[in-house]
Amino acid sequence: MSLGTNLYMKNNEESRSGRSRRTGSERSFGPLYIVLFLLVWGGLVYGGFYLSKQYFDQEITNIQQTNALNIQEIKDRMDSMTNELIAIKGDLSNTDETISSSSSIQEELNEKIEVLDKQLENLEKSLKILREAP
Amino acid sequence: MRKLYILALLVMAPFLGIWMACGCFADYAHALSIPVEKANLSLYALEESINIIEGELNSVKTQAENQKNQYEEHDESLSNLTKQATEHKQESDQIYEERILTMLGEPIRMHRSSKTEIKVFKLEELGYRGYIAKVKLFNPKSFKVVLAKDTLGEKETTMEAVKRTGALLGINGGGFYTEMRDGKPYMVHIGNVVINGKLITPFNGYPGNLCFAGVNKSGRVIGGVLSTEKELMALNPWQGVSFIPVLIKGGVSQPIPAEWAKTKQPRTIMGEYANGDLIMIVVDGRQADWSSGVTLERLIDKLVELGVKEAYNLDGGGSSAFIYNGEVLNKPSDGKLRSVVTNVVVMP
Numbered sequence: 121m122s123l124g125t126n127l128y129m130k131n132n133e134e135s136r137s138g139r140s141r142r143t144g145s146e147r148s149f150g151p152l153y154i155v156l157f158l159l160v161w162g163g164l165v166y167g168g169f170y171l172s173k174q175y176f177d178q179e180i181t182n183i184q185q186t187n188a189l190n191i192q193e194i195k196d197r198m199d200s201m202t203n204e205l206i207a208i209k210g211d212l213s214n215t216d217e218t219i220s221s222s223s224s225i226q227e228e229l230n231e232k233i234e235v236l237d238k239q240l241e242n243l244e245k246s247l248k249i250l251r252e253a254p
Numbered sequence: 255m256r257k258l259y260i261l262a263l264l265v266m267a268p269f270l271g272i273w274m275a276c277g278c279f280a281d282y283a284h285a286l287s288i289p290v291e292k293a294n295l296s297l298y299a300l301e302e303s304i305n306i307i308e309g310e311l312n313s314v315k316t317q318a319e320n321q322k323n324q325y326e327e328h329d330e331s332l333s334n335l336t337k338q339a340t341e342h343k344q345e346s347d348q349i350y351e352e353r354i355l356t357m358l359g360e361p362i363r364m365h366r367s368s369k370t371e372i373k374v375f376k377l378e379e380l381g382y383r384g385y386i387a388k389v390k391l392f393n394p395k396s397f398k399v400v401l402a403k404d405t406l407g408e409k410e411t412t413m414e415a416v417k418r419t420g421a422l423l424g425i426n427g428g429g430f431y432t433e434m435r436d437g438k439p440y441m442v443h444i445g446n447v448v449i450n451g452k453l454i455t456p457f458n459g460y461p462g463n464l465c466f467a468g469v470n471k472s473g474r475v476i477g478g479v480l481s482t483e484k485e486l487m488a489l490n491p492w493q494g495v496s497f498i499p500v501l502i503k504g505g506v507s508q509p510i511p512a513e514w515a516k517t518k519q520p521r522t523i524m525g526e527y528a529n530g531d532l533i534m535i536v537v538d539g540r541q542a543d544w545s546s547g548v549t550l551e552r553l554i555d556k557l558v559e560l561g562v563k564e565a566y567n568l569d570g571g572g573s574s575a576f577i578y579n580g581e582v583l584n585k586p587s588d589g590k591l592r593s594v595v596t597n598v599v600v601m602p
Contacts, residue, residue, distance in 0.1 A: 157261075160265075161265055164265060164268070164269065165268050168268055168269050168272045169272075171272075172272045172275070172276060175276055175279075176276075176279060179279065179280070179283045180283070180286070182283075183283055183284075183286045183287055186287055187286075187287060187288045190287075190288055190290040191288065191290075193290075194290060194293060194294070194297065197297050197301070198297075201297075201300060201301060201304055204304050204308065205304065207308075208304070208307060208308060208311060211308075211311050211312070211315055212311065214315065215311065215314055215315045215318050218315065218318040218319055218322050219318050221322055222318060222321050222322045222325055225322065225325040225326060225329055226325055228329060229325060229328055229329055229332060232329065232332040232333065232336060233332060235336055236332055236335055236336045236339060239336050239339035239340055239343065240339050242339075242343050243339050243342050243343040243346065246342075246343045246346035246347055246350070246529075247346055248528075249346075249347075249350055249528040249529050250346045250349055250350045250353075252505065252528050252561070252563070253349070253350050253353040253354070253528075253561055254353055254354065254357045254559060254560055254561030
């Protein structure tokens with residue numbers, strides 16, 4: 121074989137060996153890409169999960185706060201009404217006492233009217249007696 | 255390049271799902287809110303009702319208080335009126351009492367307790383003298399008719415009766431006569447005698463002017479010519495004796511039997527003023543140097559002058575006796591006290 125042919129053959133072989141080396145590095149980067157991809161994907165999933173969780177938590181907290189405020193408002197109003205009802209109960213009790221007292225006074229009045237009637241009768245008799253005095 | 259797009263789509267897929275879920279969650283999140291709107295409406299209605307009740311209650315309360323105040327004012331007015339009426343009655347009674355006392359003069363003896371008030375006066379008129387007791391019975395049981403020795407057929411003096419019963423005042427009572435029973439004198443009362451609300455003997459329907467004189471359970475003088483037991487019991491007698499005649503009834507002088515009208519005798523009278531005060535009078539007689547006695551006609555005039563509204567003649571003559579606090583005030587015509595069947599006493 122000629123030198124030229126030898127060179128050519130050598131170059132050709134080098135060229136072949138270089139291609140085969142490139143194919144081997146491609147093969148070694150494949151799993152790395154997959155791992156990288158999974159890491160990125162996992163990060164994104166986590167990020168998504170985190171953001172969603174934040175969002176849901178915030179929403180639920182907002183709702184809880186709104187509910188709590190509403191409940192508190194209702195509770196305050198119920199408390200206010202309870203106080204008003206207690207006041208009404210007190211007023212009713214007072215009014216009941218007043219009415220009972222009035223009834224009692226009315227009975228006393230009737231008795232006193234009877235006493236007065238009796239006294240007036242006695243006075244009338246006494247005056248009649250006095251008219252007949254010697 | 256196409257593989258890259260596919261890869262990108264795959265990578266974005268979870269985010270797309272999350273984004274969609276978030277979008278839907280916003281809608282569902284509202285469902286988690288407690289629906290307070292209806293509750294609020296109910297609460298508003300309830301509050302409104304409570305306000306109305308409060309208003310009504312205040313109105314009722316105000317009315318009740320006004321009514322109570324009015325009642326209290328009326329109560330006070332009535333108390334004042336009652337007090338005034340009582341004061342006027344007391345004044346009227348006092349004036350009447352003063353008028354009576356003016357006619358009777360100054361009392362020579364006086365006693366007052368929770369049961370009785372006794373005032374003793376001298377009676378001095380032209381031709382006769384005697385004693386008057388004006389008695390207020392606060393307790394009607396202080397007035398008693400006493401049967402001699404508490405036994406039928408017996409006799410005792412007014413002094414003995416007064417001492418035996420512990421009385422403060424005593425006068426002789428109803429008429430009596432003596433009959434013989436089993437050879438022994440037996441004293442019999444005339445007419446009917448009531449002691450503690452009971453006839454001591456069966457009703458005696460003696461015809462004529464014989465009258466019953468006594469007090470009822472209220473201490474008011476009762477009496478009259480009573481022909482039946484029913485008539486007597488209708489008067490609700492507590493104590494009483496019988497004699498003749500009725501002198502004054504209901505403020506009106508009664509006709510006196512002729513045989514009683516004109517003779518001067520010692521007299522014993524029981525009567526009542528218009529205010530319920532009892533009057534007991536004993537007039538001495540048959541003693542020219544002291545008192546010759548009084549006719550019933552004159553005595554009636556005197557009683558009317560004194561303001562007596564009811565008067566009955568009791569047993570007179572030698573029986574007339576007036577005892578006060580263990581002392582014989584009058585001068586009995588026999589020169590000593592006569593034993594009689596019934597006496598009238600007043601406890602201190």
